[in-house]
Amino acid sequence: MESSFVYIPIDRRIAIAEGRELPERTRGAAMFADISGFTSLTETLVRTLGPKRGAEELSVYLNRVYDALITEVHRFGGSVVAFSGDAITCWFDGQPDPETESSSEQSEVLPTLRATAAALAMQEAMRQFTTLQITGGEQVSLMMKASVATGPVRRFVVGDPQYTLLDVMAGQTLESLANGEHQANKGEIILNSMAVDTLGEHVEISAWRTDEPSRERFAVVTGINKEVAQLEKPWRQLEPESFTTETVQHWLLPSVYRLLRAGQGEFLAELRSASALFLRFSGIDYDRDERAPQKLDAFIRQVQRVLARFDGSLLQIALGDKGSYLYAAFGAPIAHEDDVDRAASTALELQRLPAQLDFLEPLQIGLTYGRMRVGAYGSASQRTYAALGDAVNLSARLMQAAQPGQILANDDFHKKAGTAFIWEDLPSIRVKGKSEPVALHRLVQMRTRRTGFSLEARFPFPPVGREEIISGLNSRLGKIFSQAGTSDLPHAGQIVCLIGEAGMGKSHLAAQFVRQARERQARVVVGVCQSVTRSAAYTPWRQIFNSLLALEESAESEAIDRLTSKLQMEQPGWALRLPLLGDLLGLPIPDNPTTAAMDSTLRQSSLFSLLVEMLQTWAQSTPMVLVVDNAQWMDEASQSLLQTLAQQVCGTAAVLILLVFRPTQPGDRALFADLASLSNYTEFPLPAMNPTEVAAVVERILSAQPTRLLLEIIQRMARGNPFYVGELLSAMQSSRQVVQLENGVWGVSYDLLNKLRRGNFVTQVEGQWQLSTSADFSTVQLGIPDSIYGLILSHLDRLPETHKMTLKVSSVIGYTIDLELLTFSHPERKTRQEIEAEAAYMESEDVMQSEDAAKKLYAFMHHLTQEVTYDTLLFAQRQQLHRTVTEALVQHQPEATTQIAYHAYAGEVWPISLRYNLQAGMQARQLHATQQGIDFYQKALTSAQHLPEEETIGERMQINLGLGELYVSTGQYDEAGEHLQTAIELAKSEDDHEIQAQA
Numbered sequence: 001m002e003s004s005f006v007y008i009p010i011d012r013r014i015a016i017a018e019g020r021e022l023p024e025r026t027r028g029a030a031m032f033a034d035i036s037g038f039t040s041l042t043e044t045l046v047r048t049l050g051p052k053r054g055a056e057e058l059s060v061y062l063n064r065v066y067d068a069l070i071t072e073v074h075r076f077g078g079s080v081v082a083f084s085g086d087a088i089t090c091w092f093d094g095q096p097d098p099e100t101e102s103s104s105e106q107s108e109v110l111p112t113l114r115a116t117a118a119a120l121a122m123q124e125a126m127r128q129f130t131t132l133q134i135t136g137g138e139q140v141s142l143m144m145k146a147s148v149a150t151g152p153v154r155r156f157v158v159g160d161p162q163y164t165l166l167d168v169m170a171g172q173t174l175e176s177l178a179n180g181e182h183q184a185n186k187g188e189i190i191l192n193s194m195a196v197d198t199l200g201e202h203v204e205i206s207a208w209r210t211d212e213p214s215r216e217r218f219a220v221v222t223g224i225n226k227e228v229a230q231l232e233k234p235w236r237q238l239e240p241e242s243f244t245t246e247t248v249q250h251w252l253l254p255s256v257y258r259l260l261r262a263g264q265g266e267f268l269a270e271l272r273s274a275s276a277l278f279l280r281f282s283g284i285d286y287d288r289d290e291r292a293p294q295k296l297d298a299f300i301r302q303v304q305r306v307l308a309r310f311d312g313s314l315l316q317i318a319l320g321d322k323g324s325y326l327y328a329a330f331g332a333p334i335a336h337e338d339d340v341d342r343a344a345s346t347a348l349e350l351q352r353l354p355a356q357l358d359f360l361e362p363l364q365i366g367l368t369y370g371r372m373r374v375g376a377y378g379s380a381s382q383r384t385y386a387a388l389g390d391a392v393n394l395s396a397r398l399m400q401a402a403q404p405g406q407i408l409a410n411d412d413f414h415k416k417a418g419t420a421f422i423w424e425d426l427p428s429i430r431v432k433g434k435s436e437p438v439a440l441h442r443l444v445q446m447r448t449r450r451t452g453f454s455l456e457a458r459f460p461f462p463p464v465g466r467e468e469i470i471s472g473l474n475s476r477l478g479k480i481f482s483q484a485g486t487s488d489l490p491h492a493g494q495i496v497c498l499i500g501e502a503g504m505g506k507s508h509l510a511a512q513f514v515r516q517a518r519e520r521q522a523r524v525v526v527g528v529c530q531s532v533t534r535s536a537a538y539t540p541w542r543q544i545f546n547s548l549l550a551l552e553e554s555a556e557s558e559a560i561d562r563l564t565s566k567l568q569m570e571q572p573g574w575a576l577r578l579p580l581l582g583d584l585l586g587l588p589i590p591d592n593p594t595t596a597a598m599d600s601t602l603r604q605s606s607l608f609s610l611l612v613e614m615l616q617t618w619a620q621s622t623p624m625v626l627v628v629d630n631a632q633w634m635d636e637a638s639q640s641l642l643q644t645l646a647q648q649v650c651g652t653a654a655v656l657i658l659l660v661f662r663p664t665q666p667g668d669r670a671l672f673a674d675l676a677s678l679s680n681y682t683e684f685p686l687p688a689m690n691p692t693e694v695a696a697v698v699e700r701i702l703s704a705q706p707t708r709l710l711l712e713i714i715q716r717m718a719r720g721n722p723f724y725v726g727e728l729l730s731a732m733q734s735s736r737q738v739v740q741l742e743n744g745v746w747g748v749s750y751d752l753l754n755k756l757r758r759g760n761f762v763t764q765v766e767g768q769w770q771l772s773t774s775a776d777f778s779t780v781q782l783g784i785p786d787s788i789y790g791l792i793l794s795h796l797d798r799l800p801e802t803h804k805m806t807l808k809v810s811s812v813i814g815y816t817i818d819l820e821l822l823t824f825s826h827p828e829r830k831t832r833q834e835i836e837a838e839a840a841y842m843e844s845e846d847v848m849q850s851e852d853a854a855k856k857l858y859a860f861m862h863h864l865t866q867e868v869t870y871d872t873l874l875f876a877q878r879q880q881l882h883r884t885v886t887e888a889l890v891q892h893q894p895e896a897t898t899q900i901a902y903h904a905y906a907g908e909v910w911p912i913s914l915r916y917n918l919q920a921g922m923q924a925r926q927l928h929a930t931q932q933g934i935d936f937y938q939k940a941l942t943s944a945q946h947l948p949e950e951e952t953i954g955e956r957m958q959i960n961l962g963l964g965e966l967y968v969s970t971g972q973y974d975e976a977g978e979h980l981q982t983a984i985e986l987a988k989s990e991d992d993h994e995i996q997a998q999a
Contacts, residue, residue: 002971003240003260004240004243004248004249004251004252004257004260004261005238005242005243005248006378006381006382006383007251007252007256007376007383007385007509008167008251008722009079009080009081009091009167009382010074010080010235010381010382011077011079011091011093012157012167013238013380014235014236014238015150016176016215016243016247016890017238017242017243022155022364022827023095023155024154024155024156024293024449025152025153025154026093026095026152026153026154026155027094027108027111027151027152027153028091028092028093028094028095028108028111028112028115028150028153028326029091029092029094029108029111029112029114029115029116029148029150029195030089030091030092030115030148030149030150030151030153030169030174030177031073031078031090031091031092031115031118031119031146031147031148031149031177032047032087032089032090032147032177032178032180032181033069033087033088033122033144033145033146033179034086034087034144034145034146034184034401035065035069035086035087035118035126035142035143035144036086036143036144036145036497037141037142037143037327038058038061038085038086038142038143038600039216039352040140040141040671041058041061041132041134041140042054042058042869044134044138044140044317045057045058045134046234048134048135048138049135053875056240056271056373056875056876056877057876058373059134059373059375059377059388060141060876061129061377062086062090062377062388063377063379064129064778065126065129065142065380065525066088066377066378067146067378067379067380068126068128068129069088069125069126069379070088070120070379070381071125071379071381072118072121072122072125072383073088073090073118073119074234074235074381075118075120075232075233075234075235076092076114076115076117076118076121076231076232076233076384077092077111077114077138077232077880078090078091078092078114078115079092079093080378080382080873081155081167081168081169082168082169082316082317082318083316083377083378083384083386084316084318085388085392085393089169089174089177089318090115090156090168091117091153091972092111092112092114092118093111094108094110094111094943096300096972101195102116103186106153107196108150109198109202110198110231111150111740112148112150112191112195112198112199113199113202113224113226113231114231114290115148115195115232116148116189116191116195116199116203116221116224117224117226117228117231119146119189119547120189120221120223120224121228122144122146122323123144123146123187123189124144126144127145129141129143130142130143139452143186143187144186144187145184145185145187145188145189145190146180146184146188146189146190147177147178147180147181147183147189147190147191147192147218148177148180148182148189148190148191148192148195148221149173149174149176149177149191149192149195149430150191150192150194150195150198151171151172151173151176151192151196152171152173152287153169153170153171153173153174153531154169154170154171154286154287154292155167155168155169155292156168156293156296156297156307157172158293158296158297158300158301158317158508158516159297159300159301159314160301160304160305161250162251163304163307163314163807164250164251164252164304165250165251165318165409166300166314167896168181168296168317169319169321169435169640170286170292170296170324171287172286172287174319175214176192176214176216177195178872179190179192179209179211179213179214179216179218180192180216180218182211182216183209183210183211184218184220184736188220189220189221190209190218190219190220190221191203191218191219191221192216192217192218193216193217193218193219196219196841199224201225202224202225202226203219203221203223203224203225204221204222204223204224205219205220205221205222205224206220206221206222207219207220208220208273211807212270230411235896245261252385252877253313253333255333255334255801256333256376256841259333259801260803265784269373269375269376269874269877270333270373270374270375270873270874271372271373271374271552271705271871271872272331272332272335272371272372272793272872273331273369273372273375273789273790274329274330274331274332274335274339274369274370274372274374274391274731275329275330275331275339275342275343275368275369275413276324276327276329276330276343276366276368276369276370276372276387276391276392276394276395277312277327277328277330277341277343277346277347277366277367278325278365278366278396278398278399279303279325279326279327279328279347279350279363279364279399280301280323280324280325280328280363280364280365280399280400281323281324281326281360281361281363282323282324282360282361283354283359283360283361284296284299284324284359284360286319287757292316294671294910295357295359296319298357299353299357299360299626300314300317301596302325302353302356302357302825303326303328303350303353306346306350307328307346307880308348309535310330310342310343310345310346311330311334311336311342312327312328312329312330312342312346313329313332313333313334314327314328315327315329315384315385315386315387316384325396325399327392327395327396328343328346329372329374330343330374331383331755331790331793332374333374333797334794334797335520335790335793335794335796335797336531336790336794337502337790337794338418338530338531338532339369339790340369340413340416340417340418341418341420341421341530341531341532342369342531342532342754343369343413344407344409344413344417344421344443344532345420345446345532346535347365347407347443348407348443348445348446349362350363350365350406351365351405352944356870358883361404362402362404362405363405364403364404364406365399365402365406365407365408366394366396366398366399366400366401366402366407366408366409367395367398367407367409367410367413367443368391368392368394368395368398368409368410368412368413369391369410369412369413370389370390370391370394371389371391372387372388372389372391372392373387373388373389373874374388375874376389383779389411391410394434394438395410397431397434397438398410398431399436401429401431401440403730406442406443407438407442407443408426408440408441408443409423409441410438410439410440410441411438411439411441412896414439414441416786417718419445420446420530420532420533421443421444421445421446421447422443422444422445422446422447423441423442423443423444424441424442424444425440425441425442426440426441426442427440428440431844432493435437443640447713450688450990454526455507455510455511455514455526455629456511456514456563458507458511459507459508459511459512461700461960462512462515463505463508463509463512463722464689464693464697464700464722465689465690465692465693465696466505466509466686466693466939468511469498469684469686470502470509470512472682472684473496473498473513473684474511474513474516476496476656476682477494477516477517477520477522477625477656479494479656480493480494480522480624480625480655480656481522481623481624482652484904491653491679492650492651492653492654493619493649493650493651493652493653493654493656493657493680493829494650494655494656494657494680495650495656495657495659495675495678495680495681495724496657496658496659496681496682496683496684496685497658497660497661497672497675497681497682497683498510498658498659498660498661498683498684498686499661499662499665499683499684499685499686499694499932500662500663500685500687501686501721502662502723502725502789502791502795503721503722503723503724503788504686504687504688504721504722505686505722506629506660506661506662506686506984507629507630507660507808507950508722509686509741510627510629510658510660510832513625513627513658514526514627516732517625517656520623521622522623522624522625522656523548523618523623523624523625524623524625524627525547525548525624525626525627526544526545526547526627526628526629527539527540527541527542527543527544527626527627527628527629528540528543528628528632529628529629529630529631529634529635529638530633531629531633533635534633534634534635535588535635535774536635537583537635537636537638538583538584538586538637538638538641539634539635539638540628540631540634540638541584541638541641542584542585542586542893544549544612544626544628544858545581545584545585545611546585548614548618549563549566549585550562551563551585555655556587556588559585559587560582560587560588560589560848561650563578563585563587563589564578564583566664567797571614571617571902574610574613574614576592576594577594577595577606577607577610579591579592580595580596580603580606580610581607581610583603583604583607584607584611591822592980597616604637604640608640608641608644609871611641611644611645612644612645612648615645615649615653616649616652616653619649619653619654619655620653620997621884622657623654623655624653624654624655625654625655625656625658625928626645626655626656626658627657627658627660628642628657628658628660629660630661631659631661631666631672632661632662632671638842642657642659642672643674643675645657646675646678646681647678648993650678650680651678651680651684652821659672663685665798665845668671681938687720687765688719688720688721689720689721689722689870690720691715693720693722694714694715694718694720694722694725695711695715697722697725697726698710698711698714698725698729700727700975701729702724702729702746704744704746705745706743706745706746706747707741707745707746707747707748707768707769708768708769709753709756709768709769709770709771710747710748712770712771713727713748713771714729716745716771716775716863717731717863717864718862718864719861719862719863721862723787723788723791724788724862724864727785727787727788728785728788730785731785736749737749737751737752738752748769753769756769756771756775756929758932758934758935759932759935760767760772760776760924760929760931760932761775762775770834779964788868788945789868789871792862792865792868793872795845795847796865796868798845799842799845799847800841802838803838803841803842805823805826805827805828806826806830806838806839806842807842807847807869808859808869808872808877809822809825809826809827809858809879809881809884809885810822810848810860810866810869810871811866811867811870812825812878812881812882812903813825813870814884814899815859815860815863815866815900816851816857816858816859816867817839817848817857817858817859817860818855818856818857818858819832819835819839819856819857819858820832820892821885821888821892822835822839822891823887824837824891824892825881825884825885825888827880827881827884836856839858843858846861847860847861847865848860848861849861878906879906879907879908880905880907881906881997882903882906882909883903883907883908885903886900886903886904886907886909886912889903890912897916897919897920897923898916898920898923898936899941900912900916901913901916901917901919901920901936904916904917904943905917905939908946910943910944910946910947911943911947913939913940913943914940914943914944914947914952914955915939916981917939917940917943918934918936918940918955918958919939919958920936921933921934921936921940921959922958922962923964924936925965925966929967930966930970931970933962933966934963934966934970937959937962937963937966938963940955940959941956941959941960941963944956944959953989953990954990955985956986957983957986957987957990957992957995958995960979960983960986960999961979961980961995961998961999963975963976964976964979964980964983964999965981967979980999981999983995983998984996984999987999
């Protein structure tokens, strides 16, 4: 099990174990090692292995390189203080070891010698990576350059322990280190002049260079005149017992720590789409300002508070007097469906920090969105958690391109951002690492919406089906009309909740309800909650009352004037409380003596009373409908106001409040539970669509009929979720997996049909293809749109860490999960009772469903859930789990031929894969499942190619003979001839006359 403490720099780690503090000010030598060639390696791996496998393999090389380099750093008493992609910053301290070093050696000589010796040893270690042989025959070279600077630095810890503590190093020495790195070429080691002066005759110099901006001189070093063995100072080994749980967890992101504690460190690594935020800040003098640590800590804690509100993760920080940067991710390790919006909102809030912290200069921020490899990297003795990928690199480039006070985003980020933001398009720019110009967009501000979005505009057509719910909604609407003008009757109004999972069509139904309410001449207003504004008080009610007071299009000053005039003319009695409306509407209305004397509690209760009076008065002339969409994101103040309005307005006036929201998670308190006790409360749970409704949705989207097979695929994948239906069809059209046939009907493409036939997932009935009941899409990747991917991943990330591993193993097994097989295959060796309990929990979370209680068979609620879960696994993780499943099947279910064949091939267990794919091919041939037989035989042939030729002659004769026969039956005579000829030649070599005759 991976130790959590390896995520803490080793010198800080040992100090913690010994119960002492590292000195804040110290002297020694800093080293920056930068590895070049990873861009070329990335491009080669992506070209030869594809983007996903290429990204995974890149991290394998990165870990190999770092393991070699960090071993040398630690051998010479250095500590890796910071990782930054393909570079590390290290520190070699000048404080003496009282047991082995004299005080005369306390100077900077020893640390500088050790840093230089480590750099030379690291260059030697890099020789093994000078020529890397990549799959496909291509070669890539990795090289390192290093900069060493001697001088003083400051080391301190910043951040909120409840979020994450960060070890940082700062000072002018790091600026010199950076200047030296700019002067170094690949394969070189550069020392600053202070380091050279410190070493004197101990150092061998081949050249001098000058950094023009700083006029600082640097030496290219080729060796040292000192016995290397005398400089070694390896760190002592620490045991996990040296640290308390509380101490270590403060240094890790909570979700990362939970995985490590659960023994799942190897599964930290995932492939997922996420947003990256890079931020450059300056204004702190780390050398001369004694309060620099406090200033930085105040800034970082503010950053962490903002990130925590939007569930972002602060991953890295690097400091320098001329500019420091930090890096955060949204979607790693926890995903949300709106991670792009969360990143944009965070950037806008962070942009305002210099106004609160006067020492800060205006910030520069870069935002990107893309596919990333997230997880741990480094060596066995020193690791970090980060996200790596092209989008991360680009985010850093955009930060560098941004002017002070600017927020720049790439095209992908801009396209995925919601409508809540205002953007300015900028000219494209060229950045390092990109062959084509990068389209730029400047994030200007959050869009100030005085009113909610138009639901009717978003959904111009009536929803398909849902007649019973529409009838129920209309019935409640009728009640406020039948009781309009009868305010003396109790419960004249209604509170209605429309509850459904994401994508079930809640907002679409609300739009239809709004349309029908307007047709009946009700006064309808809409407020919309958003996850990014849930910390802003009164967000939905501000939109609703701005609309009711006709302030939608007014500027701030005009809105105040109009509001003042309106209240004085229509209801003079309300004018005294006018300043209270400023709290709700976000308008700076000056207090009068009455409102100025109110404390916060009285002020809120007085505001609520005023709003109750307003609604009661307006509803006397016209029934009112107040809609709050996405109410699961309602802020606390809005919930308090809702409670008051539900009790005091809906109990006395013709007002219907419609709340549209998602259900809470099991174990959480139900949303708006206090309203459920009211007699005029009704809730409508929104179930999945039935097959007839899904068919109608598909026909509406395609404007034509689908084939039976296409409809069955969509129904099987979407499981009655109308949003999934639309997004899947759109993605399949874009990838040409569905095509319009000559008769105008839409069907699956020829390539997709062949895939399904090879998997034996389709059968022909009366001339029409249809899905077989056993069709398992876990082996056929249809591609998942980002919109669905993010939605599903955000749901899965809410599961307990222990359950996530069970879910991942299940995704490898397939769509249908045998809990007995899951128990045998689980890497944590969980008991059957534990597995059953976790499966039951995930059924309550709508992730799995019981298929056969007696046999303990479960299935994923959606094929898409299985595919998303499987997609997050790295190739090495998939391979490992497929191997585990293979072993379990061979031992406990040896008759499951096709399952073993599939998992053995995916796990690259070649002997078992050969045996069982050959058996499966022979069985398929006997059953006349031609395409499936070809597929099994081809996999058997591939398996044989990974084994010694002399050991597989008999199997290869059978494979080629089988392939030849099957290709003849499909009319592919050239392919048949090749395989039959191969079978004949193999049979001759073995003197097998029977096979020769058959071939």
